[in-house]
Amino acid sequence: MTPTGDLAGRRVLVIGGAGYVGSVLVERLLDAGARVHVLDQLIYDNGFALHHLLDRDLDRGGVTFTRGDLRDERVVAAAAAGTDDVVLLASLVGDPICAKYPELARTVNADGAKRIVDALDRLGVRRFVFTSTCSNYGIHTSDALATETSALNPQSLYARTKIEVEEHLLAAAPSLDASATVLRIATAYGMSARMRFDLTVSQFTRELAAGGELLVYDADTWRPYTHVRDIAKAVMTVLAAGEEQVRGEVFNVGDNTQQFTKRMIVDEVAKHLTSAKVSYRDGDTDPRNYRVAFDKIAEQLGFRVDNTVQAYVGALVAAVQGGVFADAAGNPRYGNTEVRHLG
Ligand SMILES: NC(=O)c1ccc[n+]([C@@H]2O[C@H](COP(=O)([O-])OP(=O)(O)OC[C@H]3O[C@@H](n4cnc5c(N)ncnc54)[C@H](O)[C@@H]3O)[C@@H](O)[C@H]2O)c1
Numbered sequence: 001m002t003p004t005g006d007l008a009g010r011r012v013l014v015i016g017g018a019g020y021v022g023s024v025l026v027e028r029l030l031d032a033g034a035r036v037h038v039l040d041q042l043i044y045d046n047g048f049a050l051h052h053l054l055d056r057d058l059d060r061g062g063v064t065f066t067r068g069d070l071r072d073e074r075v076v077a078a079a080a081a082g083t084d085d086v087v088l089l090a091s092l093v094g095d096p097i098c099a100k101y102p103e104l105a106r107t108v109n110a111d112g113a114k115r116i117v118d119a120l121d122r123l124g125v126r127r128f129v130f131t132s133t134c135s136n137y138g139i140h141t142s143d144a145l146a147t148e149t150s151a152l153n154p155q156s157l158y159a160r161t162k163i164e165v166e167e168h169l170l171a172a173a174p175s176l177d178a179s180a181t182v183l184r185i186a187t188a189y190g191m192s193a194r195m196r197f198d199l200t201v202s203q204f205t206r207e208l209a210a211g212g213e214l215l216v217y218d219a220d221t222w223r224p225y226t227h228v229r230d231i232a233k234a235v236m237t238v239l240a241a242g243e244e245q246v247r248g249e250v251f252n253v254g255d256n257t258q259q260f261t262k263r264m265i266v267d268e269v270a271k272h273l274t275s276a277k278v279s280y281r282d283g284d285t286d287p288r289n290y291r292v293a294f295d296k297i298a299e300q301l302g303f304r305v306d307n308t309v310q311a312y313v314g315a316l317v318a319a320v321q322g323g324v325f326a327d328a329a330g331n332p333r334y335g336n337t338e339v340r341h342l343g
Contacts, residue, residue: 006240008033011061012084015039015070015116016090021131022051023193025232026063027085032236034060040090041069043342044332049194056151069342071112077123085127086114087240091161094198095135095286095334098158104342114168120178127246128180129238130169131231132162134224134252136184137290144280145293148184148250155287181238181246183299185231186224186254186292189312193318197328198335201225201265205313206328208269208322213277219263221289224254227307237303255305259291268310272317277285277311 001169007029016040017026030053038050069076070090080086091109092098098105103191113130137146138153154160166182173180180205189201201282202224207214226234234253238246259266263280270276295302320326328334 001293003055007236008177010085010239011032011037011083012085012087012239013037013039014087014089015054015076015079015148018042018046018049018086018194019089019093020192020194020196020229021188021228021277022089023053023088024190024228025235026050026053028229028232030063032173033060036063037079037083038065039068039070039076039077041341042067043339044336045340046194047191052193056237065148070116071107072152073115073119076116076119080123083125085129086116086120086123086125087129087235088129088132092158094336094338095156095158095196097339098156098161100315101339102294105157108342109158110164112159112310113165117165117169117172117180121176125178127239128178130165130180131235132166132182132184133159133160134158134184134186134254134290134292135288136163136293138167140290145291147257148252148294148296153267156333170248170250178244179247181248182250183238184250184252184256185232185234186226186252188228188231189225189309190228190307191315192228193282195325196335198337200262201309202316204262205269205316206263206325208266208273208276208278208321209317210329213279214266216262216266216278216280217283217285218287218289220263220282220292221264221286222259223288224259224292224294225288225309226254226258226305227312230305230307233306234297234303237297237301240303240339241301245300251301252292252294253297254292256294258305258309262307265309265313268313269317272314279328
């Protein structure tokens with residue numbers, strides 16, 4: 001199933017549209033003929049992620065932008081005026097940034113997101129997609145893959161804030177006019193205008209390809225991975241699906257074959273290098289260890305990924321060795337390390 005086409009003319013508000021996933025989603029929505037409004041506070045000075053999109057498709061509305069904080073109800077109401085669909089991406093994304101700014105994580109990821117759920121019908125929204133994370137499974141080491149109904153086992157404030165919103169949304173969903181859906185997304189990889197090198201596949205690949213020595217903790221812990229373009233495709237698949245297929249539903253987003261241990265990712269990168277300097281340590285710095293079933297989104301919505309970690313790693317090695325990311329080492333532009341604009 002290709003979601004493109006079904007979204008022509010739809011007016012979509014993407015909250016967090018200047019982020020790593022968001023800038024890719026906005027571009028794909030424009031490709032599909034949608035009109036997009038982005039609400040983003042640019043908390044990492046990441047407005048550059050939208051530069052190449054701001055003059056596209058002006059004859060049919062293109063992209064409009066509001067800089068603002070999702071915790072401000074008036075800002076959200078103004079941004080949502082006249083839109084059909086709302087996709088909520090914005091949050092403090094990742095365990096480290098939430099641990100560093102716990103109060104912001106609570107007020108943005110949990111309180112702010114729940115207020116948006118509560119406002120959906122007032123705002124006249126038809127579809128709402130909340131982006132959650134497979135991190136919610138935390139430690140899931142049984143042989144059976146984690147499904148949408150498996151017990152959640154969060155290991156971080158980040159995952160706890162996401163679960164809090166999921167529960168709030170799923171409790172409200174049956175009585176909402178809006179059709180609300182939760183996507184539990186695998187760890188992302190892939191190129192984006194707001195590139196992040198604080199995510200495992202891209203971090204390992206960049207560091208090894210740049211010739212550095214990579215230190216890997218807990219090498220045999222598993223996780224699923226999904227390309228940012230496939231995340232965008234999943235969001236668009238939900239927006240284009242029949243309401244009865246997605247209302248009040250939770251879908252894991254990824255592919256059963258795209259799950260790897262950290263050691264497997266290192267081995268994949270090493271195939272493209274003449275030498276790879278790696279040391280392994282058991283440290284329990286990140287206890288997460290989970291493998292996930294992605295059958296539901298495949299069977300119910302016909303969703304398939306188009307990308308693989310194996311192909312991406314080769315492309316990123318070539319880009320790093322070609323000097324494209326020469327400024328990336330230690331550069332806060334390429335990750336979620338320091339919040340610059342959020343009080
Ligand atoms: N990247 C991943 O590996 C991954 C995996 C699973 C789920 N997700 C989910 O996908 C979504 C997007 O992740 P990402 O990697 O693009 O993150 P990101 O950090 O690159 O983007 C987040 C965006 O939200 C904005 N933002 C943050 N707080 C805001 C606020 N209070 N008001 C307005 N804007 C605000 C930021 O400026 C940024 O542009 C998140 O909900 C995340 O939980 C991501």
